[in-house]
Amino acid sequence: MTSREASQAPREFGGPLGVAALLILLPATMFHLLLAARSGPARLLALPAYLPGLEELWSPWALLLLFIWLGLQVALYLLPARKVAEGLELKDKSRLRYPINGFQALVLTALLMGLGVSVGLPLGALPGMLLPLAFATTLTSFIFSLLLYAKALVAPASALAPGGNSGNSMYDFFLGRELNPRLGSFDFKYFCELRPGLIGWVCINLALLMQEAELRGSPSLAMWLVNGFQLLYVGDALWYEESVLTTMDIIHDGFGFMLVFGDLAWVPFTYSLQAQFLLYHPQPLGLPMALLICLLKAIGYYIFRGANSQKNTFRKNPSDPSVAGLETIPTATGRQLLVSGWWGMVRHPNYLGDLIMALAWSLPCGLSHLLPYFYVLYFTALLVHREARDEQQCLQKYGRAWQEYCKRVPYRIIPYVY
Numbered sequence: 001m002t003s004r005e006a007s008q009a010p011r012e013f014g015g016p017l018g019v020a021a022l023l024i025l026l027p028a029t030m031f032h033l034l035l036a037a038r039s040g041p042a043r044l045l046a047l048p049a050y051l052p053g054l055e056e057l058w059s060p061w062a063l064l065l066l067f068i069w070l071g072l073q074v075a076l077y078l079l080p081a082r083k084v085a086e087g088l089e090l091k092d093k094s095r096l097r098y099p100i101n102g103f104q105a106l107v108l109t110a111l112l113m114g115l116g117v118s119v120g121l122p123l124g125a126l127p128g129m130l131l132p133l134a135f136a137t138t139l140t141s142f143i144f145s146l147l148l149y150a151k152a153l154v155a156p157a158s159a160l161a162p163g164g165n166s167g168n169s170m171y172d173f174f175l176g177r178e179l180n181p182r183l184g185s186f187d188f189k190y191f192c193e194l195r196p197g198l199i200g201w202v203c204i205n206l207a208l209l210m211q212e213a214e215l216r217g218s219p220s221l222a223m224w225l226v227n228g229f230q231l232l233y234v235g236d237a238l239w240y241e242e243s244v245l246t247t248m249d250i251i252h253d254g255f256g257f258m259l260v261f262g263d264l265a266w267v268p269f270t271y272s273l274q275a276q277f278l279l280y281h282p283q284p285l286g287l288p289m290a291l292l293i294c295l296l297k298a299i300g301y302y303i304f305r306g307a308n309s310q311k312n313t314f315r316k317n318p319s320d321p322s323v324a325g326l327e328t329i330p331t332a333t334g335r336q337l338l339v340s341g342w343w344g345m346v347r348h349p350n351y352l353g354d355l356i357m358a359l360a361w362s363l364p365c366g367l368s369h370l371l372p373y374f375y376v377l378y379f380t381a382l383l384v385h386r387e388a389r390d391e392q393q394c395l396q397k398y399g400r401a402w403q404e405y406c407k408r409v410p411y412r413i414i415p416y417v418y
């Protein structure tokens with residue numbers, strides 16, 4: 001990428017001012033949610049009743065625990081993999097190689113945790129450490145992003161991301177300058193996207209479930225549902241790990257504060273909000289309602305998995321019998337666009353499935369509070385914004401063919417609505 005190309009790339013997230021606000025707002029929101037979940041009124045839209053002092057936020061034990069966790073996940077990443085996958089072709093025509101052993105890491109982590117708990121590891125103490133753990137993770141994310149920024153200063157131009165090289169240091173720090181920063185064959189972005197945060201999220205959920213069992217004799221039905229649904233989501237992400245190699249995060253976005261903080265801090269500490277809420281605010285849930293919520297989750301998962309698998313299979317091998325009969329539009333790049341099947345219903349059927357699942361994760365928390373619905377609200381905003389970014393990129397890539405696709409499939413995420 002030339003410096004001229006870099007400075008002409010469109011600015012996202014409101015440019016330098018927008019990212020300056022996000023640098024403060026994102027961690028502040030995360031701490032607000034952590035505090036609100038444990039407070040009596042549990043209000044999403046009210047200022048916290050008190051601000052924690054440094055003695056409540058800072059704990060060297062939390063930092064140590066975080067580093068032990070990261071070290072464990074690095075060790076599991078480095079274990080022999082059942083498969084090594086190749087990423088998409090890069091600007092310099094090379095392809096990076098990635099180990100496919102995320103699901104193995106999840107299973108081994110579960111076994112180690114089980115072993116630990118059986119010999120007295122106090123997993124139920126984790127909920128009480130969430131605040132200092134989140135603080136240690138936020139500090140680590142800032143420092144790690146600074147190191148990545150410095151590393152990118154000596155990276156070759158071909159290794160830089162299209163978006164995070166504007167020349168404005170704060171903007172580039174947030175978006176990330178280097179596309180695939182690596183140390184030898186260790187890929188930082190790929191590792192962070194799927195391992196410590198996602199697996200950490202389900203461990204936090206499990207710790208909240210165990211703590212609830214300790215407090216009330218047994219975990220509630222609502223807590224079981226939230227744990228089960230989110231474990232399915234994380235298990236699915238790691239089982240289909242290879243498909244993350246074609247997501248916007250891996251092929252387009254640099255690795256900067258947004259993804260570092262998002263992967264390491266935001267995902268485990270805010271995505272576990274429903275389980276946090278349930279620990280402090282138990283909710284009654286009857287069996288008929290629980291079954292209805294399970295049905296909603298199943299519908300969401302069916303759409304999400306069906307759409308993602310259909311596209312991934314089609315991109316890997318368009319003559320695969322499961323996709324060979326689908327209608328397509330040719331593009332000037334030689335690639336084709338699906339216009340029937342899931343991708344003929346709306347232009348982002350996978351987002352629709354994901355949103356339905358998000359609703360099913362919140363419903364077990366009842367309707368008395370808005371707080372557990374934060375994920376649905378945030379995720380809708382994230383996917384609407386992400387969809388707009390993807391449309392821009394597809395328009396650039398496919399030109400008239402993309403316009404034709406938009407005419408044939410007019411709705412973006414929700415049929416006949418949006």
Ligand SMILES: NC(=O)C1=CN([C@@H]2O[C@H](COP(=O)(O)OP(=O)(O)OC[C@H]3O[C@@H](n4cnc5c(N)ncnc54)[C@H](OP(=O)(O)O)[C@@H]3O)[C@@H](O)[C@H]2O)C=CC1
Nearest residue numbers: 247248308311315336337338339343350351354386390394
């Ligand atoms: N839980 C969370 O916090 C988040 C979850 N997600 C989930 O991650 C998953 C991946 O999302 P994301 O990376 O945004 O993007 P998608 O998986 O939706 O991929 C978009 C790409 O798919 C290809 N494509 C688009 N339309 C067609 C078509 N009709 N036929 C064939 N190919 C098409 C294009 O790439 P090309 O043509 O180059 O192949 C396009 O750039 C989604 O399920 C999303 O819900 C995403 C963000 C956050």
Ligand SMILES: CC(C)CCC[C@@H](C)[C@H]1CC=C2C3=C(CC[C@@]21C)[C@@]1(C)CC[C@H](O)C(C)(C)[C@@H]1CC3
Nearest residue numbers: 026193194236237244247249258261262263266267
């Ligand atoms: C902090 C900001 C508000 C933005 C941060 C965004 C990140 C949290 C998300 C960007 C894309 C993501 C994906 C997943 C998790 C959230 C982040 C990192 C994903 C790993 C979740 C599981 C899915 O099955 C997936 C398709 C593998 C997801 C890929 C994108």
